Amino acid sequence: xxxxxxxxxxxxxxxxxxxxxxxxxxxxxxxxxxxxxxxxxxxxxxxxxxxxxxxxxxxxxxxxxxxxxxxxxxxxxxxxxxxxxxxxxxxxxxxxxxxxxxxxxxxxxxxxxxxxxxxxxxxxxxxxxxxxxxxxxxxxxxxxxxxxxxxxxxxxxxxxxxxxxxxxxxxxxxxxxxxxxxxxxxxxxxxxxxxx
Amino acid sequence: xxxxxxxxxxxxxxxxxxxxxxxxxxxxxxxxxxxxxxxxxxxxxxxxxxxxxxxxxxxxxxxxxxxxxxxxxxxxxxxxxxxxxxxxxxxxxxxxxxxxxxxxxxxxxxxxxxxxxxxxxxxxxxxxxxxxxxxxxxxxxxxxxxxxxxxxxxxxxxxxxxxxxxxxxxxxxxxxxxxxxxxxxxxxxxxxxxxxxxxxxxxxxxxxxxxxxxxxxxxxxxxxxxxxxxxxxxxxxxxxxxxxxxxxxxxxxxxxxxxxxxxxxxxxxxxxxxxxxxxxxxxxxxxxxxxxxxxxxxxxxxxxxxxxxxxxxxxxxxxxxxxxxxxxxxxxxxxxxxxxxxxxxxxxxxxxxxxxxxxxxxxxxxxxxxxxxxxxxxxxxxxxxxxxxxxxxxxxxxxxxxxxxxxxxxxxxxxxxxxxxxxxxxxxxxxxxxxxxxxxxxxxxxxxxxxxxxxxxxxxxxxxxxxxx
Numbered sequence: 001x002x003x004x005x006x007x008x009x010x011x012x013x014x015x016x017x018x019x020x021x022x023x024x025x026x027x028x029x030x031x032x033x034x035x036x037x038x039x040x041x042x043x044x045x046x047x048x049x050x051x052x053x054x055x056x057x058x059x060x061x062x063x064x065x066x067x068x069x070x071x072x073x074x075x076x077x078x079x080x081x082x083x084x085x086x087x088x089x090x091x092x093x094x095x096x097x098x099x100x101x102x103x104x105x106x107x108x109x110x111x112x113x114x115x116x117x118x119x120x121x122x123x124x125x126x127x128x129x130x131x132x133x134x135x136x137x138x139x140x141x142x143x144x145x146x147x148x149x150x151x152x153x154x155x156x157x158x159x160x161x162x163x164x165x166x167x168x169x170x171x172x173x174x175x176x177x178x179x180x181x182x183x184x185x186x187x188x189x190x191x192x193x194x195x196x
Numbered sequence: 197x198x199x200x201x202x203x204x205x206x207x208x209x210x211x212x213x214x215x216x217x218x219x220x221x222x223x224x225x226x227x228x229x230x231x232x233x234x235x236x237x238x239x240x241x242x243x244x245x246x247x248x249x250x251x252x253x254x255x256x257x258x259x260x261x262x263x264x265x266x267x268x269x270x271x272x273x274x275x276x277x278x279x280x281x282x283x284x285x286x287x288x289x290x291x292x293x294x295x296x297x298x299x300x301x302x303x304x305x306x307x308x309x310x311x312x313x314x315x316x317x318x319x320x321x322x323x324x325x326x327x328x329x330x331x332x333x334x335x336x337x338x339x340x341x342x343x344x345x346x347x348x349x350x351x352x353x354x355x356x357x358x359x360x361x362x363x364x365x366x367x368x369x370x371x372x373x374x375x376x377x378x379x380x381x382x383x384x385x386x387x388x389x390x391x392x393x394x395x396x397x398x399x400x401x402x403x404x405x406x407x408x409x410x411x412x413x414x415x416x417x418x419x420x421x422x423x424x425x426x427x428x429x430x431x432x433x434x435x436x437x438x439x440x441x442x443x444x445x446x447x448x449x450x451x452x453x454x455x456x457x458x459x460x461x462x463x464x465x466x467x468x469x470x471x472x473x474x475x476x477x478x479x480x481x482x483x484x485x486x487x488x489x490x491x492x493x494x495x496x497x498x499x500x501x502x503x504x505x506x507x508x509x510x511x512x513x514x515x516x517x518x519x520x521x522x523x524x525x526x527x528x529x530x531x532x533x534x535x536x537x538x539x540x541x542x543x544x545x546x547x548x549x550x551x552x553x554x555x556x557x558x559x560x561x562x563x564x565x566x567x568x569x570x571x572x573x574x575x576x577x578x579x580x581x582x583x584x585x586x587x588x589x590x591x592x593x594x595x596x597x598x599x600x601x602x603x604x605x606x607x608x609x610x611x612x613x614x615x616x617x618x619x620x621x622x623x624x625x626x627x628x629x630x631x632x633x634x635x636x637x638x639x640x641x642x643x644x645x646x647x648x649x650x651x652x653x654x655x656x657x658x659x660x661x662x663x664x665x
Contacts, residue, residue, distance in 0.1 A: 016517070017510050017514050018390070018489050018491075018514065020489075020627075020629045022627070022629040022632050023629065023630060027609060027610045027632075030231050030259075030610065031260065031272070031274035031277075032274065032278075033235065033238070033278060034235070035238070035239075035342075045630065045631050045635055074510070075390065076390040076423070079389060079390065079423065080325065080420075080627060081324070081325045081339075081608075081627075082324055082339035082340060082341055083231075083232065083341075084232065084323075084341035084343060087341075102393065104390070104393065104423060105393055105394065105423070105424075105425050106325060106338075106339055106340070106341060106420075109341065110341035110342075110344075113341060113343035113344065114343065163357075164216055165216060176343070176347055177245070177346065177347050180220055180347065180350075180355060181350070181351060183211065183220055184351075186211050186212045186220070187222070187352065187353055190211045190222050191222075191352075194222070196222070196224065196249075
């Protein structure tokens with residue numbers, strides 16, 4: 001997995017609470033058996049009109065947000081199904097970091113397993129960022145995982161909390177299966193002791 | 197010290213823990229289906245890894261499969277490829293696979309308990325958020341992503357953090373006509389769709405105890421809709437009675453020994469939870485969702501919200517957006533909402549008891565002339581057989597309902613059972629998200645009885661006033 005250390009990128013706003021994984025990627029795109037190639041399906045029903053052309057009413061479609069790598073979102077982002085296609089679609093689209101006040105549990109874990117950083121910031125800070133992003137085209141943020149800070153265009157910083165183990169895995173791009181298999185002897189001992 | 201059921205199961209499954217790291221937790225059962233597994237098997241192949249415990253891994257196909265004639269090949273080439281990929285992967289890695297022609301086939305959360313694979317005290321995972329269903333048996337069961345599916349296939353463990361615990365206690369007397377579906381919808385309406393985030397929920401109280409195992413599964417199934425990954429109910433005599441003589445429990449340990457072991461998982465008297473929520477059964481009426489999130493729910497005698505009465509800006513915006521998508525006016529009576537489609541089935545309400553309850557209402561009635569499609573889809577092959585043995589299929593078809601083969605069907609509409617834009621559906625499934633049952637389709641979540649009553653009357657009605665034939 002690619003390590004996540006620092007990221008400087010355009011921030012795209014998504015104005016909706018409880019964005020569920022059916023919105024992030026609708027079910028008709030879950031029939032593929034590949035792990036990549038989902039970028040055109042992200043937010044499909046919101047991004048595109050019925051004739052397949054981009055929906056001008058969907059804020060993220062504005063040219064100023066092209067190439068965004070940071071998604072600004074609202075409460076309970078990623079609720080609903082366990083489909084990992086949701087972080088895959090975001091990742092394939094170029095989103096490496098999400099900023100929101102809260103996430104649904106399964107989606108949150110799925111992001112880390114793909115080397116993405118879903119970061120939690122207070123609702124008031126998120127609201128302030130929504131205002132700033134909309135006020136200035138080309139608005140960028142810099143996320144530094146090691147120091148747990150986000151730097152704004154004016155040089156001011158926001159700090160964030162992150163579980164130390166999750167941080168360690170992201171910074172080093174660690175493969176979790178590999179990490180667990182270091183303890184293979186303990187798994188075997190557990191199976192023997194519990195007769196499973 | 198008195199422990200709750202979650203703490204007991206967690207403690208018994210710790211393989212390894214060290215400060216500052218996630219705990220390695222042993223997984224007793226791993227259910228696999230066609231949609232969230234192909235990339236996991238591919239990952240194993242690329243890394244040259246095996247499935248550590250194929251004997252603890254069970255696969256079924258449910259999401260993509262047609263509910264029409266099974267003797268025909270699957271028409272959609274991508275669905276066909278995904279289903280075939282699962283069969284091939286299971287063959288290559290030595291995993292049992294219940295394919296479409298197998299009498300053990302069905303929705304993963306229906307067949308696990310039905311086959312006796314779901315047992316008290318077990319840790320159970322599946323690449324599907326409704327894995328919480330199995331918690332009805334006092335198992336710690338939750339949905340995982342595909343990377344985690346690969347992790348479990350390779351190691352039979354998961355890296356986990358211990359959750360907080362929430363007790364949801366439902367007490368009092370459940371009024372006649374109020375079902376498990378209404379109870380869980382009312383709970384979600386009370387705590388919200390993120391109310392359970394970070395928690396494992398244990399459902400307690402005399403109302404939960406009085407529910408059948410099918411009803412308990414309905415409650416635990418929708419735990420994820422309240423934001424919690426897992427919902428449990430301590431096992432009791434009903435649990436053991438349901439499991440007795442199930443296929444995968446035959447020929448193993450003596451029954452009495454199993455029951456003694458299972459009993460010990462129940463929460464101890466005086467155990468503690470991080471949060472406690474209480475609900476009075478008397479306050480619950482038949483529930484209907486009006487919006488695009490399961491928390492947007494109200495009673496049948498109520499109305500859609502009046503936007504000016506919602507004080508929170510975010511809540512008001514969400515409600516306005518939902519009413520617009522649903523094509524509903526604010527402040528309109530729920531009983532005034534007309535439907536043109538109905539879906540009875542899913543891992544929430546596709547079990548034999550659900551079909552029996554619905555058939556009881558249907559007897560002697562016809563589907564309303566304005567209702568174009570009323571689908572009844574059993575949750576598994578076994579449920580279908582049992583229903584046919586009892587003649588329930590005849591009751592449904594005589595009334596104009598379609599009787600189909602088992603599968604997930606229109607709950608998520610990955611197969612051909614899809615709503616058209618503008619369709620309005622009374623559905624016994626678990627999610628009313630935008631486009632869930634088809635792009636621009638409108639879903640109202642209800643109990644089986646409420647769904648068939650709406651199909652017969654053409655609009656939502658209060659089943660407490662139903663005239664049974």
